[in-house]
Amino acid sequence: MTRINVRVDGVTYTDEVEPRTLLVHYLREQLGKTGTVVGCDTSNCGACTVHLDGRSVKSCNVLALQADGHEVTTIEGLATDGRLHPMQQAFHECHALQCGYCTPGMIMQAIDVLNENPKPSEQEIREGLEGNLCRCTGYHNIVKAVQQVAGTGEGERA
Amino acid sequence: MTVTDERSTAAGPEVGRSRLRKEDQRLITGRTRWTDNIVLPGMLHAAMVRSPFAHANIRSIETEVAEQAPGVITVVTGADVKDTQGAVATAWPITTDQKTPDHLPIAIERVACAGEIVAVVVARTAAEARDAAELVDVDYEELPAILDGREAAEDAVLAHPSLGTNTSAVWRLDSAESGTGGNVEEEIAKARTDGIVIEREYRQQRLIPSFMEPRSTVVDPTGEQVTVWTSTQVPHLLRFLIAATTGMSESKIRVIAPDVGGGFGGKLQTTAEEFATLAAARRVGKPVKYTETRSESLVSGHHGRDQYQRLTLAASKDGTVTALKVDLIANLGAYVGLVGGGTPVLGAWMFNGIYKFKAYQFNLRTVLTNTTWVDAYRGAGRPEATFAIERIMDELAAELGADPLEIRERNWITHEEFPFASVAGMTYDSGNYEAATARAKELFDYDGLRREQQERRDRKDPVQLGIGVSTFTEMCGLAPSRVLGSLNYGAGGWEHASIRMLPTGKVEVITGTSPHGQGHETAWSQIAADRLGVPFEDIEVLHGDTQIAPRGLDTYGSRSLVVGGEAVVRAADKVVEKAKLVAAHLLEANAEDLDFSGGRFTVKGTDQGIGITEVAAAQFTSHNLAEGMESGIDADATFDPVTFSFPHGTHLCAMEVDTETGGTRMRRYVAVDDIGQVVNPLIVQGQVHGGLVQGIAQALWEEAVFDEQGTLVTGSFVDYTLPTAADTISFLTDNTTSPSTTNTLGTKGVGEAGCIASTPAVVNAIVDALRPLGIDDVRMPCTPERVWTAIQSAGASAGGEVSGGAQPHFDEDAPNQDGPEPGAAEAGQKGADQ
Numbered sequence: 004m005t006r007i008n009v010r011v012d013g014v015t016y017t018d019e020v021e022p023r024t025l026l027v028h029y030l031r032e033q034l035g036k037t038g039t040v041v042g043c044d045t046s047n048c049g050a051c052t053v054h055l056d057g058r059s060v061k062s063c064n065v066l067a068l069q070a071d072g073h074e075v076t077t078i079e080g081l082a083t084d085g086r087l088h089p090m091q092q093a094f095h096e097c098h099a100l101q102c103g104y105c106t107p108g109m110i111m112q113a114i115d116v117l118n119e120n121p122k123p124s125e126q127e128i129r130e131g132l133e134g135n136l137c138r139c140t141g142y143h144n145i146v147k148a149v150q151q152v153a154g155t156g157e158g159e160r161a
Numbered sequence: 162m163t164v165t166d167e168r169s170t171a172a173g174p175e176v177g178r179s180r181l182r183k184e185d186q187r188l189i190t191g192r193t194r195w196t197d198n199i200v201l202p203g204m205l206h207a208a209m210v211r212s213p214f215a216h217a218n219i220r221s222i223e224t225e226v227a228e229q230a231p232g233v234i235t236v237v238t239g240a241d242v243k244d245t246q247g248a249v250a251t252a253w254p255i256t257t258d259q260k261t262p263d264h265l266p267i268a269i270e271r272v273a274c275a276g277e278i279v280a281v282v283v284a285r286t287a288a289e290a291r292d293a294a295e296l297v298d299v300d301y302e303e304l305p306a307i308l309d310g311r312e313a314a315e316d317a318v319l320a321h322p323s324l325g326t327n328t329s330a331v332w333r334l335d336s337a338e339s340g341t342g343g344n345v346e347e348e349i350a351k352a353r354t355d356g357i358v359i360e361r362e363y364r365q366q367r368l369i370p371s372f373m374e375p376r377s378t379v380v381d382p383t384g385e386q387v388t389v390w391t392s393t394q395v396p397h398l399l400r401f402l403i404a405a406t407t408g409m410s411e412s413k414i415r416v417i418a419p420d421v422g423g424g425f426g427g428k429l430q431t432t433a434e435e436f437a438t439l440a441a442a443r444r445v446g447k448p449v450k451y452t453e454t455r456s457e458s459l460v461s462g463h464h465g466r467d468q469y470q471r472l473t474l475a476a477s478k479d480g481t482v483t484a485l486k487v488d489l490i491a492n493l494g495a496y497v498g499l500v501g502g503g504t505p506v507l508g509a510w511m512f513n514g515i516y517k518f519k520a521y522q523f524n525l526r527t528v529l530t531n532t533t534w535v536d537a538y539r540g541a542g543r544p545e546a547t548f549a550i551e552r553i554m555d556e557l558a559a560e561l562g563a564d565p566l567e568i569r570e571r572n573w574i575t576h577e578e579f580p581f582a583s584v585a586g587m588t589y590d591s592g593n594y595e596a597a598t599a600r601a602k603e604l605f606d607y608d609g610l611r612r613e614q615q616e617r618r619d620r621k622d623p624v625q626l627g628i629g630v631s632t633f634t635e636m637c638g639l640a641p642s643r644v645l646g647s648l649n650y651g652a653g654g655w656e657h658a659s660i661r662m663l664p665t666g667k668v669e670v671i672t673g674t675s676p677h678g679q680g681h682e683t684a685w686s687q688i689a690a691d692r693l694g695v696p697f698e699d700i701e702v703l704h705g706d707t708q709i710a711p712r713g714l715d716t717y718g719s720r721s722l723v724v725g726g727e728a729v730v731r732a733a734d735k736v737v738e739k740a741k742l743v744a745a746h747l748l749e750a751n752a753e754d755l756d757f758s759g760g761r762f763t764v765k766g767t768d769q770g771i772g773i774t775e776v777a778a779a780q781f782t783s784h785n786l787a788e789g790m791e792s793g794i795d796a797d798a799t800f801d802p803v804t805f806s807f808p809h810g811t812h813l814c815a816m817e818v819d820t821e822t823g824g825t826r827m828r829r830y831v832a833v834d835d836i837g838q839v840v841n842p843l844i845v846q847g848q849v850h851g852g853l854v855q856g857i858a859q860a861l862w863e864e865a866v867f868d869e870q871g872t873l874v875t876g877s878f879v880d881y882t883l884p885t886a887a888d889t890i891s892f893l894t895d896n897t898t899s900p901s902t903t904n905t906l907g908t909k910g911v912g913e914a915g916c917i918a919s920t921p922a923v924v925n926a927i928v929d930a931l932r933p934l935g936i937d938d939v940r941m942p943c944t945p946e947r948v949w950t951a952i953q954s955a956g957a958s959a960g961g962e963v964s965g966g967a968q969p970h971f972d973e974d975a976p977n978q979d980g981p982e983p984g985a986a987e988a989g990q991k992g993a994d995q
């Protein structure tokens with residue numbers, strides 16, 4: 004067991020973890036942050052995407068130990084003061100989710116895409132989301148949602 | 162923190178509006194109740210020990226070492242629970258003499274496919290359970306395995322030696338025998354002498370549904386009832402089958418499908434994992450959770466498709482089709498799933514598509530193999546059929562040198578001819594193929610793209626353009642119970658709804674359907690809001706818990722709206738009828754003199770009235786009811802459809818094919834679907850987009866592949882290649898509307914349409930691009946390598962009509978470059994057989 008200090012969604016935690024514990028399991032099982040989910044065992048699906056110091060990571064691909072001393076934001080920490088993050092709102096308005104299983108990871112990744120490139124082309128959005136799988140939506144409305152937040156493309160609304 | 166919905170204040174009927182979904186709030190904020198999120202006091206965790214062999218006898222299972230491992234409570238083998246573990250059942254034996262091997266949740270003597278469960282480790286944590294599962298020592302005696310469906314039909318190696326054959330059932334539909342059409346052999350013979358006969362074999366590769374939420378089950382045996390939370394499409398069927406196969410009392414079982422992360426047919430199953438977890442939990446007397454890994458999911462969740470299709474199409478010289486004969490071999494895998502045997506049968510009524518054949522015959526052989534079992538996957542039988550007919554209609558067009566749309570138009574049912582009795586014996590309720598096609602051509606710029614295609618051909622552009630057509634229909638709304646009975650199906654096809662009018666003015670709609678992403682909470686609210694005249698926001702839709710929604714047959718086969726939605730309509734109408742009597746008493750009027758609109762009862766010709774929610778409050782207090790009147794205006798309704806509904810559509814796809822590399826790129830995709838009355842256009846578009854990509858994925862990327870030993874090679878998302886956002890494009894979608902005549906709302910069902918239509922559209926486009934090279938087929942998935950190989954082998958005989966000495970642009974030994982399938986090249990060269 005190793006001691007770690009992490010700040011997750013604005014709360015500081017000090018915990019003992021097994022060295023092999025993945026960040027996603029630490030979040031889900033020790034902190035009860037079940038908004039972040041697991042979709043695969045090969046780092047392909049992106050369902051587990053969170054922000055580590057503001058950049059997106061697949062939390063199944065990071066050890067809890069590696070988050071020691073860092074700041075993690077999950078889907079549960081996105082809304083502030085009772086207001087949805089614009090990306091959450093856009094996913095709702097553009098019907099960018101069906102079953103919603105990919106959605107937490109997809110939203111976290113979409114925010115990261117725009118942080119890196121605030122005015123991406125459709126192709127850049129698609130490439131930016133390449134590491135996140137969705138089986139329900141065919142990506143069409145997810146791309147629209149990201150365009151809506153970026154204020155680009157057809158997805159933009161008055 | 163609520164979602165703001167600026168559309169909610171607009172006036173007018175709810176049905177037809179693009180309501181934003183009620184479901185979204187919890188899903189976008191991470192407050193979803195997935196089964197794996199559930200934690201109970203004292204809960205233990207299970208891990209499965211699975212067979213690495215496709216076919217083997219189990220000589221012995223050594224559990225002692227595992228049982229000594231830290232945190233391990235017990236290891237459960239099949240022998241430990243042989244009288245209580247129940248069985249994984251088949252609901253649909255398609256013939257009375259179907260061979261249906263016993264399917265035990267935890268195998269005892271023999272495993273018939275890789276991934277089968279042989280023991281369950283129960284431990285304090287999931288990690289401890291998984292670690293200990295490695296320590297269970299199973300001694301296997303390997304047996305010869307049969308993997309391929311066509312080879313299995315020859316019975317050289319038996320998947321289940323004691324059955325004596327691999328054939329599970331033989332099923333046939335013949336238009337002459339059933340009196341719905343002529344004699345197929347006569348028509349084919351006629352065409353051989355004085356017409357056109359096209360013979361083709363198509364391969365429906367095996368697919369994996371790949372819902373994003375891995376399956377998970379939590380069983381709590383500590384209460385008076387055993388509660389099962391599970392990631393399923395079918396909580397009601399599961400409850401029934403637990404009772405039917407374990408001997409537990411049905412009233413002691415509660416099944417809850419909490420939030421379910423996709424299904425696509427893949428969770429239309431009562432699984433070995435559910436029964437094994439139940440058996441383990443009952444044995445230890447504590448709550449037990451089991452959540453599969455993705456690798457387990459891919460090998461042990463059921464697969465889809467996997468058919469060999471031989472088609473013979475006969476037509477007169479002018480291209481008028483006369484007969485279609487279909488010979489199918491369907492690989493069921495190791496066991497007959499819940500509806501596994503019946504899935505290919507569902508294609509029987511669909512191979513004839515939208516065309517007016519005089520004679521038709523469908524011959525099906527289902528075979529057992531030592532592979533993962535196969536069952537419904539989005540479309541279930543209809544995509545396979547639609548692919549075959551839409552591919553071969555293109556071959557007919559090519560044979561005649563005609564435009565594929567022109568050939569279709571010559572043969573399709575015209576809109577004046579509805580209702581139309583098909584040669585397969587179905588009555589198509591309504592449709593307008595002309596209108597959908599005209600709209601699709603316009604959106605697509607069909608003529609413009611055909612011109613560009615010609616230009617590329619003329620200038621021998623290495624990147625050729627192909628245009629693919631798919632004018633499909635499908636049958637939705639499983640199903641009329643009487644029809645199911647005649648097909649030997651073990652359950653009915655009705656659906657149930659209840660409506661509770663709460664005293665505070667809120668309304669609960671309880672549905673027996675079990676959504677997992679389709680947005681029923683929103684759509685059902687829209688339907689009930691219109692019927693009852695109460696605000697959309699005041700309606701709560703409850704589902705997916707056998708204690709809350711005791712009657713239901715769940716969600717699959719695009720049945721929820723056309724069957725379940727109609728039940729909501731009828732329950733609401735009953736509520737209004739009951740409320741009317743209470744209102745009449747309160748208004749001191751005759752019930753016949755009351756009008757009901759916009760949620761208010763009014764006395765005709767006066768301004769006196771009362772709202773339905775006020776009536777609900779009045780019946781709650783019951784202070785002032787008519788003499789002898791029973792309190793309560795809640796109502797139940799069960800709807801059993803009399804027939805299916807037949808949505809249709811025209812899909813057009815443009816593919817660029819690089820003849821030097823075999824690479825393909827989708828240029829444009831137009832889908833115009835006629836799904837009858839649309840309840841929520843936003844949700845409908847979403848269903849179409851998602852379906853399209855699944856169908857396109859079959860055409861281009863996905864295939865479950867086993868090696869010679871029966872090990873699933875595509876056993877992770879590294880090898881089973883789901884499309885990503887970067888692989889796909891934005892689509893152009895629209896609707897034309899021919900209301901269904903089989904239900905009040907005129908709805909038809911849309912869940913599977915995109916998936917059914919898109920696969921042939923894409924392959925037709927690729928073949929269309931390559932047809933000048935003499936290529937008339939590319940086997941799915943049409944990977945660059947397969948396309949390239951088809952071009953190479955065709956080029957050898959056709960002399961390379963397209964310029965540019967094609968060089969291999971890949972290294973055969975490089976990773977992710979599967980070897981070409983034997984037969985792909987030959988299939989590509991097979992000409993029309995006159």
Ligand code: FES
Pocket residue numbers: 040041042043044045046047048049050051052061062063064
């Ligand atoms: S769980 Fe699939 S990438 Fe992390």
Ligand code: FES
Pocket residue numbers: 099100101102103104105106136137138139140373422423678
């Ligand atoms: S919404 Fe279901 S996987 Fe994306």
